[in-house]
Amino acid sequence: MEEIIQESVSYSTIRRLPLYMPLLKAALDAGEQSISSAKMAETLGLDTVLVRKDLASIGITGQARLGFPVRELIEGIERFLGWDNISDAFVIGAGNLGRALAGYAGFEAHGLKIVGLFDNDPTKFGKFIAGKPVMELSKFPHLVHRMHIQIAILTVPGIDAQAVADVAVEAGIRALWNFTPAKITVPENIIVERVDLAASLAVLSSRLVSTARAAEYRQQKNL
Amino acid sequence: MEEIIQESVSYSTIRRLPLYMPLLKAALDAGEQSISSAKMAETLGLDTVLVRKDLASIGITGQARLGFPVRELIEGIERFLGWDNISDAFVIGAGNLGRALAGYAGFEAHGLKIVGLFDNDPTKFGKFIAGKPVMELSKFPHLVHRMHIQIAILTVPGIDAQAVADVAVEAGIRALWNFTPAKITVPENIIVERVDLAASLAVLSSRLVSTARAAEYRQQKNL
DNA sequence: TAGATTGTTAATCGATTAACAATC
C-alpha cells in the first residue's frame, strides 16, 4: 500500500517538496494551525492546484474552508522524504568539496548525517573535518559494514569516479550521491543521484549568450 | 535570426548538451570525422531521434548515410553554450564550497573563469585560493565595474544570500549562480541559476525510503 | 541501385493549468 503511494509521486513533485518546509515552519512558529494552498502557492510562485496535487500525491488532504493542517503537512513531508529517520553517510574524497559538504550543518535537518570522510592522501588520515574523521579508503568496506552505512557521497575527481563507485557498491552501499562530472554505471538496484554542475552552468551561460546576442542585434539595427 | 534559434532550444536540451562533449572529443581523438546519432544515443542512453532533435535545435544538421561531422558538432555546441568565449566570474563566500569551486580546473573548459573571491572575514583578505585573491566584500562593486564581471557565484550561508544578491545586482552583475539553499528574488533581466541540493537530496532519500518500505513489506508477507 | 542514416510529421506520455463540482 505504502509503496503504491511512493511510486505515484512524480520526480517534479519530489524536487518541489523541500521548498514547502521553510514556509510551513514559519507558519507553525506564527502559531497558525492551518494554511491554504493559495498562501503556499503565492509564497513559492506556483499554481494553487499544483500545490494541492503535490500534497495529495504524498497522501495529505486539506479541509474545505480551512486549508491544510500545518503540523500534519510538516510531518507528512518529513516522513515521505525520510527526514524523520536520519541516515548516516560517508564522503569519499576529502578535498574542498568533500569538506564543504561535511561542514554544512543543514543536511541533518534533511535526514542526512555525514559521519566520516575517506581519501587516498596519507597526510589527511587521522585529521578531523567538522568533527568527522578522515580515514584511508582501504578501510571503507569494513566500516560500511560495521556501521551499516547506506549512502556514499562522491567528491573525488571525475577520472576516479567509476572506480570509487565500484568500490562503494561492492562494499554494500545502496545509494550514491554523485558530485563528480562523471556519469557512473552501477547495478540497477543501486540508487544514483547526480548533481550535474555542467548542466546547470550550461543553462546559465546559454542564457547569457542569448541575451548578449539579442543586445548586439538591437545595437546593430540602431546604427 | 540567431536569437530565434536560441529561444527555441528547450531547457532539457540545454542540460543535455554538455553530455555530448566527452564522446565527441573521444571520436575526434580517434580520428573519426563523422559520427551517427545511433552511436551518440547508445553512449548516452538516449533515443536516436532525441539526439537528432537536440542537435537540430542548435542548428546542426547531419548527412544521410554519413552521420554528423564531429568537428562542427563540437564547435556548434561550444558556441551555443558560450564555451568558446570565456566569461570571468567572482565567487562571493570564501568558505569550503567557494574554495572548492575556485579550485576546480574544469570550469575553464566550460567558458567560466573564476578570477577572485570575496568574503567578510578579514583574516581571509589578501590570501590566495588556487591562485585567486580573496578580497573584502566592500570592494566588490568597484571591481565588478573595473573588470567588467558579469557572473557572481553565491556560496554564502543561506541567511545572507538575498542581501549578497542585492549587492551583486546593484553592482551590475548580469547572472547569479546560486549555490545557497535560499531562493533569491532579483529583477527580471537578471539571470539566476540555482544548484538545488535539497531537491537532489530529496530525490535520493525518497527513493531510499521507498525501496526500504518495499523491502519491509516483502519481509512481512514472508513471515 | 540498395541500404543506411537523417529529418519530419504524427502519436504518446507526463506535467501543468483550467473549469467546475463537492464540502465544510
Next chain:
DNA sequence: TAGATTGTTAATCGATTAACAATC
C-alpha cells in the same frame, strides 16, 4: 445559508517516442 476552499475531471502544453518519407 453563503462563501471560501478543496478535490476532481478535462484541456493544454511541452517533451519524448514512433512511423515513415527523404537523401546520399
